[in-house]
């Protein structure tokens with residue numbers, strides 16, 4: 255994980271963790287401010303320093319089920335992302 259300096263002279267941005275829920279992978283959390291991924295949500299984003307105000311669910315598994323029903327197979331989730 256990479257770290258960047260946080261400018262403390264300005265109030266930190268606020269953001270939320272977008273919790274992406276998968277069928278075949280562990281849930282993971284994306285910073286809505288900088289887009290960095292983490293598996294362990296914290297009070298502040300370790301990358302951009304945004305103060306986290308909450309968690310928003312993004313049930314990716316619904317799209318995955320639709321994909322399976324339409325295609326009959328599951329793809330490598332790393333493909334095309």
Ligand SMILES: [Zn+2]
Nearest residue numbers: 285288299302
């Ligand atoms: Zn961030």
